Amino acid sequence: MTNQLAVGVDLGGTTVKTALIDSGGTVIAQSKLPTLAEVNPPAVIGQIKRAIRDVLPHAAGRTVAGIGIGAPGLIQNPGGIVKSPPNLNGWDEVPLADEIRREFGLRVEVDNDANVAAVAEAKFGAGRTHRDFLFIIWGTGVGGGIILNGEIYRGTTGGAGEVGHISIDHNGLLCNCGTRGCVEAYVGQKYLSKRTAEKVRSSPSSKILELAGGDPERITPLFISQAAEAGDDLAKEVLVEAGTLLGVMIGGVMSTLDFRITVIGGGVSAVGDFVYDAILRSVRNNVQKPLRDGIRIVRAELGNDAGVFGAAGMVL
Amino acid sequence: MTNQLAVGVDLGGTTVKTALIDSGGTVIAQSKLPTLAEVNPPAVIGQIKRAIRDVLPHAAGRTVAGIGIGAPGLIQNPGGIVKSPPNLNGWDEVPLADEIRREFGLRVEVDNDANVAAVAEAKFGAGRTHRDFLFIIWGTGVGGGIILNGEIYRGTTGGAGEVGHISIDHNGLLCNCGTRGCVEAYVGQKYLSKRTAEKVRSSPSSKILELAGGDPERITPLFISQAAEAGDDLAKEVLVEAGTLLGVMIGGVMSTLDFRITVIGGGVSAVGDFVYDAILRSVRNNVQKPLRDGIRIVRAELGNDAGVFGAAGMVL
Numbered sequence: 001m002t003n004q005l006a007v008g009v010d011l012g013g014t015t016v017k018t019a020l021i022d023s024g025g026t027v028i029a030q031s032k033l034p035t036l037a038e039v040n041p042p043a044v045i046g047q048i049k050r051a052i053r054d055v056l057p058h059a060a061g062r063t064v065a066g067i068g069i070g071a072p073g074l075i076q077n078p079g080g081i082v083k084s085p086p087n088l089n090g091w092d093e094v095p096l097a098d099e100i101r102r103e104f105g106l107r108v109e110v111d112n113d114a115n116v117a118a119v120a121e122a123k124f125g126a127g128r129t130h131r132d133f134l135f136i137i138w139g140t141g142v143g144g145g146i147i148l149n150g151e152i153y154r155g156t157t158g159g160a161g162e163v164g165h166i167s168i169d170h171n172g173l174l175c176n177c178g179t180r181g182c183v184e185a186y187v188g189q190k191y192l193s194k195r196t197a198e199k200v201r202s203s204p205s206s207k208i209l210e211l212a213g214g215d216p217e218r219i220t221p222l223f224i225s226q227a228a229e230a231g232d233d234l235a236k237e238v239l240v241e242a243g244t245l246l247g248v249m250i251g252g253v254m255s256t257l258d259f260r261i262t263v264i265g266g267g268v269s270a271v272g273d274f275v276y277d278a279i280l281r282s283v284r285n286n287v288q289k290p291l292r293d294g295i296r297i298v299r300a301e302l303g304n305d306a307g308v309f310g311a312a313g314m315v316l
Numbered sequence: 317m318t319n320q321l322a323v324g325v326d327l328g329g330t331t332v333k334t335a336l337i338d339s340g341g342t343v344i345a346q347s348k349l350p351t352l353a354e355v356n357p358p359a360v361i362g363q364i365k366r367a368i369r370d371v372l373p374h375a376a377g378r379t380v381a382g383i384g385i386g387a388p389g390l391i392q393n394p395g396g397i398v399k400s401p402p403n404l405n406g407w408d409e410v411p412l413a414d415e416i417r418r419e420f421g422l423r424v425e426v427d428n429d430a431n432v433a434a435v436a437e438a439k440f441g442a443g444r445t446h447r448d449f450l451f452i453i454w455g456t457g458v459g460g461g462i463i464l465n466g467e468i469y470r471g472t473t474g475g476a477g478e479v480g481h482i483s484i485d486h487n488g489l490l491c492n493c494g495t496r497g498c499v500e501a502y503v504g505q506k507y508l509s510k511r512t513a514e515k516v517r518s519s520p521s522s523k524i525l526e527l528a529g530g531d532p533e534r535i536t537p538l539f540i541s542q543a544a545e546a547g548d549d550l551a552k553e554v555l556v557e558a559g560t561l562l563g564v565m566i567g568g569v570m571s572t573l574d575f576r577i578t579v580i581g582g583g584v585s586a587v588g589d590f591v592y593d594a595i596l597r598s599v600r601n602n603v604q605k606p607l608r609d610g611i612r613i614v615r616a617e618l619g620n621d622a623g624v625f626g627a628a629g630m631v632l
Contacts, residue, residue: 132471132472146572154574155574156574157576160572160573161572161574162571162572162603163572165571166568166572167567167568169487169488169497170485170560170561170564171485177605178601178605179603181485244486248483248486249568251495252483252565253572256460256477257471257572258475259471285495286481287481288478288493289494290473
């Protein structure tokens with residue numbers, strides 16, 4: 001494969017980041033501008049174009065394969081239409097791919113954050129030696145992306161990989177999506193913090209509470225993780241339980257797809273290795289014996305850069 | 317596509333069935349011989365070859381694309397190695413594809429019952445107008461096959477589609493596979509009959525018990541289904557609950573793959589339409605809103621013939 005160039009765009013609620021990246025993963029140029037989400041869609045699209053124009057000249061005459069964009073909300077593909085993103089004011093249905101294609105005359109691909117981060121890991125990160133893997137974003141919610149034959153798998157209507165809303169208990173907690181027992185309702189950052197806050201009330205000596213400044217409302221997975229590192233038993237118990245529950249869902253996906261590898265990214269994925277051990281044990285317990293050998297749960301390698309890398313990766 | 321011919325072999329514990337089938341689904345010739353499973357593997361392989369020889373001459377000089385075989389137990393692919401099938405005496409690891417290829421000099425494909433039945437529905441049955449669907453065998457256990465782009469999807473080690481062992485309750489019933497809350501442990505024929513027998517003890521006037529000759533041990537899904545048709549409330553309740561639980565699992569798979577269609581076959585799939593309605597309601601409740609429209613749950617169309625049709629379909 002020749003060394004191609006592509007522009008990756010990470011459209012966030014606060015900033016638009018772009019990078020000109022080659023297929024070896026080297027960043028040639030980058031830009032970062034305010035999104036202007038509070039203004040209106042034309043203003044945001046203007047900022048995206050500006051940030052692309054900032055990096056394009058650095059191609060210095062070499063061919064640019066295209067522009068990839070990672071966006072929040074639901075993306076309708078093919079078409080690259082961004083639907084009702086939660087953090088962008090006044091966006092209903094914006095045909096973002098068309099807008100950008102018209103401006104630059106290049107191939108444009110748009111996908112959601114989780115799929116883009118999955119592509120980043122597939123092309124440049126923890127998944128680069130694997131043709132097939134499940135990618136999980138473990139953060140505020142639980143999202144996912146499926147890499148099949150080295151490419152993102154989108155399904156019939158572009159909605160594949162919504163693994164955070166797989167039920168692990170048909171009688172369980174009500175998720176805000178309306179389904180009972182979604183794994184997100186147990187291990188997503190908000191729910192995890194809330195459930196830990198409840199537990200801390202009966203274990204007020206926990207290190208977790210100390211790190212949160214004595215206020216259960218201020219508990220975050222970071223504090224739980226730090227408390228666990230410091231030897232706090234409640235913190236370890238909470239995180240092992242979360243890993244075990246996440247593993248139930250991952251086991252179900254492994255039973256469906258017979259994948260060997262799961263890559264975990266997102267804010268909560270920085271937890272200690274003992275949580276990854278708990279996830280692995282649980283996944284193995286939740287698949288049939290012949291599928292157990294060789295299953296691996298690994299950390300994502302690209303943190304904040306996953307957005308621009310994965311976006312560029314979609315067109316490389 | 318020209319009208320090709322292929323031999324389909326359905327290897328069961330009691331009989332070996334073969335059929336010479338064209339790509340339009342017309343049966344040119346068929347044969348049925350005892351498996352001789354109680355003797356030894358060479359005897360069984362001898363019967364398979366004999367049953368193939370019974371139908372091959374009917375090709376009458378037209379090209380035969382190959383031989384497909386559906387076998388019980390775990391199949392290692394590529395290679396077509398049949399591992400420890402439960403109903404075949406003395407089989408440890410038999411390289412069945414090689415044996416048959418050597419004898420006839422034709423392309424040979426071997427796969428397990430569930431995958432073969434999925435291929436049958438994809439090529440000749442309820443899935444023939446769909447590129448992607450989930451196939452479920454709802455019978456003694458719960459098995460599955462994934463049709464992706466019109467072909468069976470096997471996964472990394474050939475084990476994909478084991479959806480009967482997806483957990484729908486991480487604290488739930490212990491399945492005989494060792495996992496908690498497998499959907500099979502709730503709706504598989506044996507478990508369903510057993511749980512119904514328990515419920516009937518507190519509703520001795522149920523029509524189910526009458527159909528089972530007064531013996532709770534003799535309750536089968538057929539009797540439950542017949543009782544439901546006759547208006548028995550307990551029977552309806554039991555089957556709606558089973559459909560709802562099956563739908564939790566199917567919803568999880570739909571969230572992962574974003575498929576629109578699930579085809580259900582197997583012994584229990586003959587239940588009334590009200591059970592399919594319950595499955596659909598549950599699937600819709602278990603996927604995100606944008607995925608709900610257009611989801612369909614349909615009956616398999618090929619009953620006992622799925623084995624030979626699907627086997628032939630693997631090489632057509």
